[in-house]
Amino acid sequence: MPVIAAPHKAASVNPLKSSQPLGAALAFLGVAEAMPLLHGSQGCTSFALVQCVRHFKETIPLQTTAMDEVATILGGADHLEEALLNLKNRTRPKLIGVCTTALVETRGEDFAGDLALVRKRRAAELAGTDVVLVHTPDFDGALEEGFGKAVKALVEALVPAAPRRAAETGKVAIFPGWHLTVADLDLVRDTVESFGLDPVIVPDISGSLDGTVPGRWIPTTYGGTPVEAIRDLGSVAHAIAIGEHVRPAVEALAARAGVPFTVVETLSTLAAADRFVALLARLSGRPVPARLRRARSRLQDAMLDGHFHFAGKRVAIAAEPDHLYGLATLFAGLGAEIAVAVTTTGRSPSLAAVPAAEVVVGDLDELELRAGATGCDLLVTHSHGRQASERLGVPLMRVGFPIFDRLGGPYRRGVLYDGVRDLIFDAANIVQAHQPVHTPDSLDPFRDRGEPHVSRSSPAPH
Numbered sequence: 001m002p003v004i005a006a007p008h009k010a011a012s013v014n015p016l017k018s019s020q021p022l023g024a025a026l027a028f029l030g031v032a033e034a035m036p037l038l039h040g041s042q043g044c045t046s047f048a049l050v051q052c053v054r055h056f057k058e059t060i061p062l063q064t065t066a067m068d069e070v071a072t073i074l075g076g077a078d079h080l081e082e083a084l085l086n087l088k089n090r091t092r093p094k095l096i097g098v099c100t101t102a103l104v105e106t107r108g109e110d111f112a113g114d115l116a117l118v119r120k121r122r123a124a125e126l127a128g129t130d131v132v133l134v135h136t137p138d139f140d141g142a143l144e145e146g147f148g149k150a151v152k153a154l155v156e157a158l159v160p161a162a163p164r165r166a167a168e169t170g171k172v173a174i175f176p177g178w179h180l181t182v183a184d185l186d187l188v189r190d191t192v193e194s195f196g197l198d199p200v201i202v203p204d205i206s207g208s209l210d211g212t213v214p215g216r217w218i219p220t221t222y223g224g225t226p227v228e229a230i231r232d233l234g235s236v237a238h239a240i241a242i243g244e245h246v247r248p249a250v251e252a253l254a255a256r257a258g259v260p261f262t263v264v265e266t267l268s269t270l271a272a273a274d275r276f277v278a279l280l281a282r283l284s285g286r287p288v289p290a291r292l293r294r295a296r297s298r299l300q301d302a303m304l305d306g307h308f309h310f311a312g313k314r315v316a317i318a319a320e321p322d323h324l325y326g327l328a329t330l331f332a333g334l335g336a337e338i339a340v341a342v343t344t345t346g347r348s349p350s351l352a353a354v355p356a357a358e359v360v361v362g363d364l365d366e367l368e369l370r371a372g373a374t375g376c377d378l379l380v381t382h383s384h385g386r387q388a389s390e391r392l393g394v395p396l397m398r399v400g401f402p403i404f405d406r407l408g409g410p411y412r413r414g415v416l417y418d419g420v421r422d423l424i425f426d427a428a429n430i431v432q433a434h435q436p437v438h439t440p441d442s443l444d445p446f447r448d449r450g451e452p453h454v455s456r457s458s459p460a461p462h
């Protein structure tokens with residue numbers, strides 16, 4: 001069990017983490033015909049919007065209550081009501097996800113009470129639109145916690161609290177972590193469907209942030225999980241959470257509708273993929289399909305090939321807790337040493353299982369200093385780690401959010417048999433590309449001694 005080192009700096013240098021409101025907005029972006037609304041100043045929303053646009057390279061529907069100086073002092077209930085009515089009239093969303101920011105959270109407003117009054121007073125105008133509130137102050141937590149809170153809020157706001165209904169045989173709810181990409185979700189869906197099961201993925205960015213271009217302008221999300229499907233989650237036979245940060249969501253579903261659940265900490269290792277596939281086989285009563293057995297064999301071969309490139313290598317990883325756990329477990333399984341592990345928050349239970357001597361709650365400056373001091377061979381973090389990579393002369397593997405200086409980040413796979421194989425190949429290729437290339441000149445024993453050298457093509461001396 002690693003030591004969890006608390007932050008000791010007065011300021012963050014080259015921050016690692018993104019804010020809770022951004023994580024919550026990312027969750028709402030996976031719901032069909034939804035509109036995330038950040039309750040705070042315009043600057044808070046602009047920052048989140050820029051991050052999402054740079055990462056996904058797509059149009060992102062994201063709005064703000066645009067709190068000004070007067071509203072900050074007197075209260076933002078009027079701004080919240082005005083924003084809700086404007087969004088309802090202009091975009092006609094099925095769902096508005098209200099994410100609070102540090103500005104209004106510091107003031108200590110009664111958001112739930114304000115929303116209740118707005119719903120009562122404006123019931124006719126807001127009819128047909130669900131409003132979901134999630135408390136996500138910027139000064140606490142990180143992207144992972146904000147995402148998990150939003151998914152839990154969706155369950156508590158939309159799923160009726162009622163005795164257990166007759167489960168629909170073969171219907172399974174999947175609650176993916178924030179770190180699963182568009183391609184990851186497609187792979188998870190295909191795997192579940194290969195057992196004859198019907199997956200309901202909540203939230204599902206593979207339908208809303210997958211790069212498709214609609215034939216007309218749509219002001220809200222134009223894909224993702226339908227609100228009606230979330231409302232009907234009480235009828236699923238089983239729920240599966242991928243990551244500890246979405247455990248509260250499946251626990252809320254179990255409490256409200258009696259749905260049994262399983263939490264899978266990661267899907268980024270062979271053992272974890274095996275557990276997931278075995279669970280699907282048990283739920284469906286079917287044997288594992290031949291193509292999955294074949295994919296497993298290919299992953300085993302990739303692990304054997306990759307082991308030669310990672311055995312003894314020192315790796316430095318900076319990521320959100322659940323993502324850090326999955327990546328560190330994969331590299332450790334390939335024979336690498338997790339010399340440096342940096343994360344964004346120390347409250348996640350997954351940190352206790354990270355295969356490292358110490359996990360530091362810190363920033364990318366901590367990653368750079370520690371990686372330089374321990375002589376790491378590979379840095380693993382998002383695009384903001386590129387400066388550390390350049391200064392240290394150590395290759396960078398880009399993972400997580402945001403990845404803005406490379407194309408295709410949302411479409412890279414890193415889970416289950418095929419995805420883990422791709423991840424191993426990507427990492428091994430990065431390591432190989434930065435190894436010194438041995439040529440005949442580099443092996444010339446006379447080159448650095450100042451002695452005359454006669455090549456094979458030169459005439460013999462007289």
